[in-house]
Amino acid sequence: MVVYLAAFYAYPLYRNVDLSVRHYTVRSFVQGDAPFSGLDNYREVFDDPTFGPALGHTALFTVASLVFQFAAGLALAVFFNRHFRLSATLRALFLVPWLLPLIVSASTWSWMLNSDSGIVNAALSMFGVGPVNWLTSPDWSLVSVIIANVWIGIPFNLVVLYSGLQAIPGELYEAAALDGATGWQQFWRMTFPLLRPVSAITLLLGLVYTLKVFDIIWIMTRGGPVDSSTTFATWSYRLGFGNLVPQFGRGAAVGNLLILLAMALSLLYIRTQRKQRRP
Amino acid sequence: MNRWTSRWRTLLGLLFTAVMLFPGYWMVNVSLTRDHDMRRQPPMLFPVDPTFDGYRAVLKQQLPYLGTSLLIGLGTVALTIVLAAPAGYALAKLRPRGGGLLSFVLLAAQMIPGIIMAMGFYAIYLNLGLLNAWPGLILADSTIAVPFAVLVFAAFMSGIPEDLLQAAYTDGAGTLRTFWSIVLPISRNAIVTVSLFAFLWAWSDFVFASTLDSGGRLRPITLGIYQYIGNNNQQWNAIMATAVVASIPAAVMLVVAQRYVTAGVTTGAIKD
Numbered sequence: 001m002v003v004y005l006a007a008f009y010a011y012p013l014y015r016n017v018d019l020s021v022r023h024y025t026v027r028s029f030v031q032g033d034a035p036f037s038g039l040d041n042y043r044e045v046f047d048d049p050t051f052g053p054a055l056g057h058t059a060l061f062t063v064a065s066l067v068f069q070f071a072a073g074l075a076l077a078v079f080f081n082r083h084f085r086l087s088a089t090l091r092a093l094f095l096v097p098w099l100l101p102l103i104v105s106a107s108t109w110s111w112m113l114n115s116d117s118g119i120v121n122a123a124l125s126m127f128g129v130g131p132v133n134w135l136t137s138p139d140w141s142l143v144s145v146i147i148a149n150v151w152i153g154i155p156f157n158l159v160v161l162y163s164g165l166q167a168i169p170g171e172l173y174e175a176a177a178l179d180g181a182t183g184w185q186q187f188w189r190m191t192f193p194l195l196r197p198v199s200a201i202t203l204l205l206g207l208v209y210t211l212k213v214f215d216i217i218w219i220m221t222r223g224g225p226v227d228s229s230t231t232f233a234t235w236s237y238r239l240g241f242g243n244l245v246p247q248f249g250r251g252a253a254v255g256n257l258l259i260l261l262a263m264a265l266s267l268l269y270i271r272t273q274r275k276q277r278r279p
Numbered sequence: 280m281n282r283w284t285s286r287w288r289t290l291l292g293l294l295f296t297a298v299m300l301f302p303g304y305w306m307v308n309v310s311l312t313r314d315h316d317m318r319r320q321p322p323m324l325f326p327v328d329p330t331f332d333g334y335r336a337v338l339k340q341q342l343p344y345l346g347t348s349l350l351i352g353l354g355t356v357a358l359t360i361v362l363a364a365p366a367g368y369a370l371a372k373l374r375p376r377g378g379g380l381l382s383f384v385l386l387a388a389q390m391i392p393g394i395i396m397a398m399g400f401y402a403i404y405l406n407l408g409l410l411n412a413w414p415g416l417i418l419a420d421s422t423i424a425v426p427f428a429v430l431v432f433a434a435f436m437s438g439i440p441e442d443l444l445q446a447a448y449t450d451g452a453g454t455l456r457t458f459w460s461i462v463l464p465i466s467r468n469a470i471v472t473v474s475l476f477a478f479l480w481a482w483s484d485f486v487f488a489s490t491l492d493s494g495g496r497l498r499p500i501t502l503g504i505y506q507y508i509g510n511n512n513q514q515w516n517a518i519m520a521t522a523v524v525a526s527i528p529a530a531v532m533l534v535v536a537q538r539y540v541t542a543g544v545t546t547g548a549i550k551d
Contacts, residue, residue: 084286103505111305111519125321236398240398
């Protein structure tokens with residue numbers, strides 16, 4: 001029994017230690033052979049002119065993606081919560097954007113948003129809106145990647161929030177309807193508060209996933225033009241692998257800042273949630 | 280709810296779904312569009328004059344990449360299950376010391392951005408000579424799925440009745456034997472869910488592929504698409520045809536195994 005415990009309990013633990021060792025080796029690989037440089041990498045990163053914009057873009061990208069994904073996911077979940085013909089099939093089809101490989105979604109969106117031949121600009125021109133340089137203008141590149149990311153994120157929000165809605169007993173709504181509550185009142189006074197724990201988890205996971213987003217931005221814009229859609233994730237990649245001379249130390253430093261940011265935000269979030277739950 | 284509102288809901292639902300799935304349709308449409316129609320204004324909404332040039336290009340150039348992706352996907356599934364099923368069982372039933380902490384660590388592990396892991400792996404593989412090789416990619420891709428898989432297995436196996444395991448022990452089966460002949464067969468659903476996600480994630484992976492396998496001959500399909508975008512900007516039908524082919528596993532999952540998918544999404548999120 002002890003042997004078994006050691007083998008099957010220590011094994012995943014070993015994996016985790018292994019992972020943490022691997023993180024360590026990022027730095028030891030770069031700094032081990034090179035002279036020890038302490039926090040120099042971090043200092044360089046902070047002083048880099050890209051730092052401010054990257055931080056801002058990361059924040060904007062994350063907040064905007066979360067808000068729109070969650071709002072759309074919740075609205076659709078409420079919509080699908082009533083059974084109607086085809087509702088199950090349609091709900092399943094909504095999973096498609098989430099299941100597609102990110103590179104597929106990203107390349108499809110980049111063609112759809114193409115300035116000259118994209119379907120989006122063609123549709124806009126029917127309403128007399130001039131061509132928007134979605135991916136090539138610094139004003140729009142961040143908006144474009146947010147649109148694509150929201151599209152990918154809606155299914156996850158929908159599925160999780162829907163399962164949360166299903167857990168709310170139907171009698172509650174019947175009672176509320178008897179008391180004369182309108183649909184809108186039912187939603188804000190009952191559904192929304194009762195859904196709060198599930199919403200919290202959804203947003204927390206969404207936050208963690210969104211901070212990590214790299215593929216979509218890199219494939220659609222490479223963080224450009226002129227860093228206008230650079231986030232910490234793409235910046236880290238560019239430092240580490242995007243240049244002819246890799247700057248692993250600084251790339252890893254940016255990446256570690258991203259982890260710290262994710263952990264700090266989730267801890268903060270969990271704490272405020274706990275406080276709210278206490279009467 | 281009367282019949283009319285139900286009909287309206289169906290109609291509205293169809294509309295929402297159509298909007299949501301439009302990019303998928305567009306991908307298929309563009310993959311069938313001829314080169315000289317590609318820049319037409321306004322774009323053609325239906326493949327009136329479909330061409331299969333794009334798919335021909337896929338067959339000619341991308342077939343080995345698809346094979347690599349398949350190999351990596353299957354390898355990742357095998358490795359993930361071998362690692363995660365016993366770990367999940369231990370967490371759920373054997374109640375090891377520090378189990379709660381371990382669950383927390385597994386959750387936290389999912390927060391680590393892939394790009395950080397990629398840099399770590401790059402450094403290690405450089406020393407081990409595992410760069411540009413498929414075993415390295417399998418190892419790296421499994422780290423995406425293992426934490427999730429352990430949590431799914433733990434959630435599922437904690438629902439196995441204790442009496443059943445006790446009965447097995449009374450009959451003289453050891454822990455290992457019980458695990459192999461009782462727990463694993465019961466956990467079939469969890470195994471399917473985990474396999475599907477592990478395969479899909481490995482198949483879709485781009486970060487690890489682009490960092491750990493940039494020079495090798497055996498490249499996965501995601502890199503195939505990426506290079507297409509980089510090299511020939513003009514052949515969008517070939518790019519989109521590759522994208523369509525790369526989406527096949529996702530489509531299969533949706534059609535064949537939809538309930539496992541939903542189960543996976545919700546266990547990952549709801550279970551604490």
